[in-house]
Amino acid sequence: METSATMKVEDSMTKTAAGVSSSDTAAINWDSELQLVSSLAKLQELERRIHELRQLVPSNDVDSLDAQMNLLFDKPVGRSLDSADEASGTLDESTRTKMELVDGFISAWQNSDMKNVWTHVESEIKDSDSHVLQPTGMWERDYDVLLDDLLRAEKTKEHQHSLEKEAAERSQAQASAESWKSILEQFEKRNTRGVKASVISQVTPKLLMALLKTGMIFSIQGVQLPDAEGSTEWMVSISTVSKRAPSKIEESIMQHVNSRPRKWDLAFVMDMISSYSDLKQTVCTKCNQLTDNVAQLPILRRVQAIPPAKPEEEGFVFDALHASCA
Numbered sequence: 001m002e003t004s005a006t007m008k009v010e011d012s013m014t015k016t017a018a019g020v021s022s023s024d025t026a027a028i029n030w031d032s033e034l035q036l037v038s039s040l041a042k043l044q045e046l047e048r049r050i051h052e053l054r055q056l057v058p059s060n061d062v063d064s065l066d067a068q069m070n071l072l073f074d075k076p077v078g079r080s081l082d083s084a085d086e087a088s089g090t091l092d093e094s095t096r097t098k099m100e101l102v103d104g105f106i107s108a109w110q111n112s113d114m115k116n117v118w119t120h121v122e123s124e125i126k127d128s129d130s131h132v133l134q135p136t137g138m139w140e141r142d143y144d145v146l147l148d149d150l151l152r153a154e155k156t157k158e159h160q161h162s163l164e165k166e167a168a169e170r171s172q173a174q175a176s177a178e179s180w181k182s183i184l185e186q187f188e189k190r191n192t193r194g195v196k197a198s199v200i201s202q203v204t205p206k207l208l209m210a211l212l213k214t215g216m217i218f219s220i221q222g223v224q225l226p227d228a229e230g231s232t233e234w235m236v237s238i239s240t241v242s243k244r245a246p247s248k249i250e251e252s253i254m255q256h257v258n259s260r261p262r263k264w265d266l267a268f269v270m271d272m273i274s275s276y277s278d279l280k281q282t283v284c285t286k287c288n289q290l291t292d293n294v295a296q297l298p299i300l301r302r303v304q305a306i307p308p309a310k311p312e313e314e315g316f317v318f319d320a321l322h323a324s325c326a
C-alpha cells in the first residue's frame with residue numbers, strides 16, 4: 001500500500017525537464033533553465049521530506065507507545081484480549097506506514113535522475129573550492145511552482161508554433177485554386193489498396209472515394225467559407241447505391257470524419273477516409289480488440305503525427321479507437 005505522501009514524492013521526483021532522459025547523463029544541458037529549475041525542485045522536495053521524516057517519532061508517539069504497551073501487559077478489568085490485539089495491530093500499521101515513507105524517501109534520493117543531480121552538485125562544489133552553494137541556507141524560491149510555470153510556458157510555445165505552422169500550410173493550400181486536383185493525383189500515385197478516388201465535377205471541387213472492401217462510398221465536396229480569404233473546407237457525406245439510406249455505422253463514421261481537425265486539408269481527409277478501408281479487420285490501438293464490450297467496431301481515428309515528414313509520399317497515418325477507449 002502506498003501512502004498519499006509517498007505518491008506525492010514520487011510524482012514530484014519524476015517531473016523531469018523536457019527532453020532529458022535520466023540514463024543519458026552526457027546529454028544533460030546544465031545551462032538550460034528548465035534543467036536547473038527541475039533539479040532544484042527535486043532537491044527542495046527532498047529537503048521537505050527530510051523535515052517530514054524528522055517528525056516520524058515525536059514525543060506523543062512515545063506516549064502512545066507507552067499507553068499501548070500498558071494495554072498489552074496490564075489488561076485492566078473489562079478489557080478483552082481482542083483490544084490488546086487491536087492495539088498491537090494499530091501499532092504495526094502505523095510502523096508500516098512510516099517505513100513506507102522512509103523507503104519512498106530512500107528510493108527518491110537514489111533514483112537515476114537524482115544521481116545526475118548529485119554528480120553535478122559535487123562537481124560544482126569541487127569547482128568552487130568546496131564552498132557551499134547556498135550560503136543563506138534558505139530556499140528563496142519555490143522551485144516546484146517555478147518548474148510548473150516553465151513547463152506550461154514551454155507547452156504554450158509548442159502549441160503556438162504548431163498553430164503558426166498550420167496557418168502557413170493552410171494559406172499555401174488556398175493559394176492555388178487547382179491544388180485539390182494535384183492532391184488527388186498524389187493520392188492516386190500512392191495507390192492506396194482497396195480505395196478508388198474519382199473526380200465528379202471539374203467545375204466545383206467534388207470527388208468520390210469508394211472503399212471496395214467495406215462497400216462504402218464517400219462524397220467529398222469543397223465548400224467555400226464566407227470569410228475574406230474565400231477559403232475552402234471539405235465536407236464529407238455518404239453516397240449510397242440506389243439511394244438506400246446510410247447505415248448506422250456509415251452515419252457515425254461520416255459524423256466523426258466531419259468533426260476532424262484540418263478541415264481545409266484535402267490530403268488529410270482522403271487519408272482519414274482510406275483508414276476505414278479495412279474496417280472489419282482494424283483493431284483498436286488501445287485495447288487491441290476488434291469489438292468493444294458493446295459490440296462496436298473502433299470507428300474513431302486519431303492522426304499519429306501532424307503532418308508526416310513527407311505527406312505527399314507517406315500520407316497521414318491514423319490510429320483506430322473505440323468510442324469507449326478514446
Ligand SMILES: [Zn+2]
Nearest residue numbers: 284287322325
Ligand atoms: Zn478499444
